[in-house]
Amino acid sequence: MTTNADSAGSGDFVIAGMTFHEEATELAHWSSGSVAAVGAVEINIGPGVTVTVDVARPAQVLAFTIQDFGDPERLVAACEADAQTLIDDAMRDGDSATTELTLRSAWARRAFVTGVARWLPRPIHEGALLLDEAAAHQAVGESVAAAQLVALGLPVLEALATDCGNGLLSKLTVLELADISRRAAEAVANLDWGNGIRELADQIAEDAGVSELGAELALLQWSESEHLAPTVGFEGALTSGFEGALTSGGVTEAVVDPAAMSPRVVAWIDARHPELHIVEATDGDEVSAELRVALSDFVDERCYEVGRVSAFVADPARGAVLRTTTTQVEEDRTLRADLRYRRPPSGRVVYGIFDADKGVSSLRYRNIDADIVAIDRLLLDAWSIHRAALVVQARIGELDRDATERARARAQSLLLGAQSLVEDASSKIAQLQGRLAGSDPAMASILAARLSAVEHYRSELEHGNNRSPEYEPLLAELLPLTSEDGVDLAQ
Amino acid sequence: MIHSVPEPSGERWWAHLYPESAVSRKTLTHSFAKASQERSRVEFRAFIEQLNGFSIALTKPEWGKDEYSVDGVRCMQAPKEESLNSPGWARVLDIYGRISDPLARYVVGYYPRLHDMRPRGFPKGMMDAIKDLARLNACTALRTAMLSGFSGRVPPLFDSKDHTAVVVVAATVDGRVTEADVHEQYAVLAYVNELSKYANSISGTPGKVLKSEPRLTELDVRAMADEIVAHADELRTHYAAGGPSIEECTATADSLLSQVDAQIGSAAREIVAIESAAADRRTSPGPNLYFLREQSEHFAEARESTRNELASRAFCGDILTEQDAAYMFWGRVNAAVRRERTAKRSGTTSTCTDDEGGGPTAPEPVRDSMSAVLEKVKNSVLDFRDEIPGGFGQQRNNINTAEFDIIVEMLDCGIIDIHDIQTFCKQQWPEREPNAVASTPRTLADNAINTIRWAVTRSGLSK
Numbered sequence: 045m046t047t048n049a050d051s052a053g054s055g056d057f058v059i060a061g062m063t064f065h066e067e068a069t070e071l072a073h074w075s076s077g078s079v080a081a082v083g084a085v086e087i088n089i090g091p092g093v094t095v096t097v098d099v100a101r102p103a104q105v106l107a108f109t110i111q112d113f114g115d116p117e118r119l120v121a122a123c124e125a126d127a128q129t130l131i132d133d134a135m136r137d138g139d140s141a142t143t144e145l146t147l148r149s150a151w152a153r154r155a156f157v158t159g160v161a162r163w164l165p166r167p168i169h170e171g172a173l174l175l176d177e178a179a180a181h182q183a184v185g186e187s188v189a190a191a192q193l194v195a196l197g198l199p200v201l202e203a204l205a206t207d208c209g210n211g212l213l214s215k216l217t218v219l220e221l222a223d224i225s226r227r228a229a230e231a232v233a234n235l236d237w238g239n240g241i242r243e244l245a246d247q248i249a250e251d252a253g254v255s256e257l258g259a260e261l262a263l264l265q266w267s268e269s270e271h272l273a274p275t276v277g278f279e280g281a282l283t284s285g286f287e288g289a290l291t292s293g294g295v296t297e298a299v300v301d302p303a304a305m306s307p308r309v310v311a312w313i314d315a316r317h318p319e320l321h322i323v324e325a326t327d328g329d330e331v332s333a334e335l336r337v338a339l340s341d342f343v344d345e346r347c348y349e350v351g352r353v354s355a356f357v358a359d360p361a362r363g364a365v366l367r368t369t370t371t372q373v374e375e376d377r378t379l380r381a382d383l384r385y386r387r388p389p390s391g392r393v394v395y396g397i398f399d400a401d402k403g404v405s406s407l408r409y410r411n412i413d414a415d416i417v418a419i420d421r422l423l424l425d426a427w428s429i430h431r432a433a434l435v436v437q438a439r440i441g442e443l444d445r446d447a448t449e450r451a452r453a454r455a456q457s458l459l460l461g462a463q464s465l466v467e468d469a470s471s472k473i474a475q476l477q478g479r480l481a482g483s484d485p486a487m488a489s490i491l492a493a494r495l496s497a498v499e500h501y502r503s504e505l506e507h508g509n510n511r512s513p514e515y516e517p518l519l520a521e522l523l524p525l526t527s528e529d530g531v532d533l534a535q
Numbered sequence: 536m537i538h539s540v541p542e543p544s545g546e547r548w549w550a551h552l553y554p555e556s557a558v559s560r561k562t563l564t565h566s567f568a569k570a571s572q573e574r575s576r577v578e579f580r581a582f583i584e585q586l587n588g589f590s591i592a593l594t595k596p597e598w599g600k601d602e603y604s605v606d607g608v609r610c611m612q613a614p615k616e617e618s619l620n621s622p623g624w625a626r627v628l629d630i631y632g633r634i635s636d637p638l639a640r641y642v643v644g645y646y647p648r649l650h651d652m653r654p655r656g657f658p659k660g661m662m663d664a665i666k667d668l669a670r671l672n673a674c675t676a677l678r679t680a681m682l683s684g685f686s687g688r689v690p691p692l693f694d695s696k697d698h699t700a701v702v703v704v705a706a707t708v709d710g711r712v713t714e715a716d717v718h719e720q721y722a723v724l725a726y727v728n729e730l731s732k733y734a735n736s737i738s739g740t741p742g743k744v745l746k747s748e749p750r751l752t753e754l755d756v757r758a759m760a761d762e763i764v765a766h767a768d769e770l771r772t773h774y775a776a777g778g779p780s781i782e783e784c785t786a787t788a789d790s791l792l793s794q795v796d797a798q799i800g801s802a803a804r805e806i807v808a809i810e811s812a813a814a815d816r817r818t819s820p821g822p823n824l825y826f827l828r829e830q831s832e833h834f835a836e837a838r839e840s841t842r843n844e845l846a847s848r849a850f851c852g853d854i855l856t857e858q859d860a861a862y863m864f865w866g867r868v869n870a871a872v873r874r875e876r877t878a879k880r881s882g883t884t885s886t887c888t889d890d891e892g893g894g895p896t897a898p899e900p901v902r903d904s905m906s907a908v909l910e911k912v913k914n915s916v917l918d919f920r921d922e923i924p925g926g927f928g929q930q931r932n933n934i935n936t937a938e939f940d941i942i943v944e945m946l947d948c949g950i951i952d953i954h955d956i957q958t959f960c961k962q963q964w965p966e967r968e969p970n971a972v973a974s975t976p977r978t979l980a981d982n983a984i985n986t987i988r989w990a991v992t993r994s995g996l997s998k
Contacts, residue, residue: 057905057908058951058952059908059909059912059951059987059988059991060951060953060956060983060984060985060987060988060991061952061953061984061988062988062991064991064996169663170659170660170662170663171660171661171663171664171666171667172663173660174660174661174664192737192756195736195737195739195756196660196661196664196737196756197660197664198664198733198736199664199665199667199668199671199672199729199733200660200663200664200667202667202671202672203580203667203670203671206580206584206671207580210561210564210580210583210584210587211561211562211564211565211615211616212565212579212580212583235739236739237736237739308659309659343659343662344653344659344662344663344666346653346654346655346656346662347655347656347657347658347659347661347662348656348657348658348659349658349659350659351655351656354978354981356925358925358926359926362926362929363926364925364926364929364931365925365926365927365972366972367972367973367974368925368972368973368974368978368981368982369973369974369975369978370975370977370978382974383974384974400978400981402985403924403981403982403984403985403986403988403989404924404925404927404982404985404986405924405925405985405986405988405989407924407925526578526580
């Protein structure tokens with residue numbers, strides 16, 4: 045994400061809302077040979093300089109691209125000290141003997157925050173995420189983008205300052221909030237409302253200083269978020285045996301593909317739980333299907349993202365979409381879509397939903413895709429439970445002895461759950477790779493790269509390696525959540 | 536007339552909280568709020584803020600001090616984290632239970648109504664922010680106004696024990712507060728003002744925010760700010776019309792507009808001066824004239840809308856200056872100019888301009904190179920039709936999909952602006968529907984937009 049001042053130049057033109065460069069060519073492209081285990085995140089380091097990392101390992105550069113209008117020095121500055129040689133090699137030969145390139149901590153954090161916003165399937169505090177994003181931009185010197193995000197998240201910051209004054213936040217959360225509000229104040233120091241943010245930041249810092257929140261209050265808050273966990277479905281993830289989509293008697297179930305839309309818009313139970321319910325009525329070859337999906341309890345039904353959810357039905361054999369349509373929000377916070385189409389000769393169809401901004405090019409509905417989507421979902425689920433374990437671990441410092449033990453046990457059980465999902469994904473990839481080795485060698489080699497990345501992630505999970513600062517919990521992960529029906533409680 | 540503050544349902548349901556050892560106000564308030572929550576659920580974070588607010592305000596009037604007792608007042612005035620072992624805590628809890636709790640619940644009761652009035656279509660994080668404006672800011676504004684008496688229109692809430700008792704009984708027992716109309720109107724205006732302030736902060740930052748996926752879609756933050764202002768203006772018109780003392784506030788607003796009026800006058804004189812200078816051929820009318828004229832078209836509308844905002848903010852007790860008025864006025868004028876320019880952008884391309892300085896939009900890329908690019912893109916659509924995502928390039932029953940045909944046509948005619956694509960798809964829908972994969976004109980436009988983007992990339996042009 046660059047600031048707007050950087051992006052447009054001569055030779056730029058806009059087609060269908062997207063900016064393109066007419067003459068731009070790639071100056072350099074480098075790939076480490078590794079792929080993302082969990083979710084690929086692409087960020088702009090500067091104009092024309094893009095870096096790809098895995099959200100589960102945000103410091104490790106998987107690939108970078110430098111366009112001819114991009115400045116390689118921006119990339120050098122964003123990486124650890126030994127980057128110069130590698131980048132020079134890549135610019136000269138398009139290749140390098142070295143395979144490791146590491147982002148500096150602030151840039152890794154910046155990529156990580158973007159990755160959480162994009163990929164995390166379980167609910168987080170969406171408003172506070174704006175503040176996390178602002179702080180991440182500010183820390184890498186992108187203060188224009190940071191100031192915009194602070195403005196968008198301003199009421200949330202004020203509300204959190206109020207909660208903080210009322211003693212509703214735990215010490216850990218207040219410390220993170222203090223850090224973020226300091227960055228926010230930096231970002232808007234030159235704006236006419238900047239002073240107000242400085243005062244807010246000072247007040248929070250003061251509260252953080254005196255907040256000798258007895259273990260009692262911290263515990264209260266901690267058990268409140270624990271109380272949420274069942275609705276968020278960690279237990280379900282470990283026990284559910286449901287596998288893939290089912291069809292029986294005109295009723296079909298299908299899963300959301302996280303590549304086609306933000307998974308947090310819908311109520312995510314776990315990787316194996318299908319979110320979509322479809323009822324079909326047929327008249328000869330004409331099918332009329334009603335698709336329903338429950339919205340997340342933690343997302344406002346009037347938000348932009350919900351409005352952009354579209355539904356599709358496709359013919360996997362022919363590789364063609366049969367119908368796309370918009371969705372409507374129903375009384376019970378479900379999304380509904382009516383799809384009318386002609387049943388294809390093969391008789392098989394795939395249903396799904398997607399973000400209209402991403403469009404049908406993001407859809408995966410071919411025969412092999414069901415397995416790939418299932419693998420992606422397992423890994424996102426595992427990573428999301430891993431994140432929850434890190435949040436619990438981070439809290440341990442502020443708990444009393446009894447609670448500490450319970451927290452340790454809980455973190456441990458979450459980590460084991462995450463590991464077992466990763467193992468599951470790993471064996472699925474191996475199976476699929478075996479099946480495709482003869483018929484589709486290109487796909488098989490992509491799967492081989494994925495498998496090695498997943499194995500690496502598994503060993504990190506087992507050894508608890510990733511405690512780097514950029515991977516610390518976000519404010520959006522630490523805060524207790526209020527569900528949308530919480531509004532009714534005020535009456 | 537009731538002469539003492541009642542104890543709801545005659546029992547002290549908070550009695551088990553009377554502390555036996557040292558405790559801080561923060562902890563005790565927290566325990567109280569929890570206990571209250573168990574009796575009847577309430578939005579916790581909003582409730583505790585109003586509970587604190589009313590309780591602290593009650594340490595000010597003499598009768599409040601008497602209720603608290605000297606020890607109780609001392610407890611309330613100590614730093615909120617300080618642990619005290621004091622008999623005052625029991626009095627504090629009694630006041631919480633008898634007075635602050637019902638009042639806090641009454642105020643927080645406006646939150647769901649305000650939340651229902653929220654605008655739609657903003658990203659989920661912003662919707663959280665907008666929710667907080669109803670949940671905290673507007674409720675707090677209502678509490679503050681109840682305590683101060685709405686600029687003299689009704690007696691301040693805590694001016695006497697009797698008055699407080701009447702309101703508390705009304706809020707708890709029959710649920711009908713005499714001043715509810717004033718409260719309701721005020722709560723809506725306070726919410727509307729919070730929305731306007733939010734929009735002002737957003738439009739005070741330059742430019743656009745890119746969504747989490749780089750280079751895919753940009754959110755124009757200033758366009759979003761405009762939408763929030765428009766929504767706020769609509770709510771204001773709908774709910775604030777006909778209020779009793781709005782006239783006085785309008786008079787205040789008029790007096791605050793004198794600087795704006797002077798600026799409008801001098802802009803008009805400047806236009807005349809440049810025009811007559813140009814007519815005398817002494818100088819050519821530069822971009823400055825063009826921009827001034829563009830602005831002046833929106834003066835009347837912006838003045839009216841600024842006047843309304845000033846009046847309703849004055850009504851809510853905000854102290855405003857002529858400078859604030861000028862800031863609000865020019866913000867509206869420039870937003871309207873921006874909106875109009877966006878709407879005017881027709882079939883030709885537009886560039887991503889930063890119109891901070893307010894000058895005419897930056898020159899567009901040469902048409903010729905654009906036509907060449909579009910030709911290239913169209914050829915990609917035709918040559919690689921089998922690769923088009925979604926299979927839109929495949930024929931169905933030997934007929935092209937409507938998506939395929941309309942994309943080729945639009946590229947031929949240079950219809951590539953998102954707004955134009957949407958309009959064209961809507962116009963064409965009746966005849967396109969039979970062969971469309973999409974089942975609504977909006978999805979047809981979505982399919983077309985995304986396919987065109989794909990084709991641009993497929994023709995080797997880089998993002």
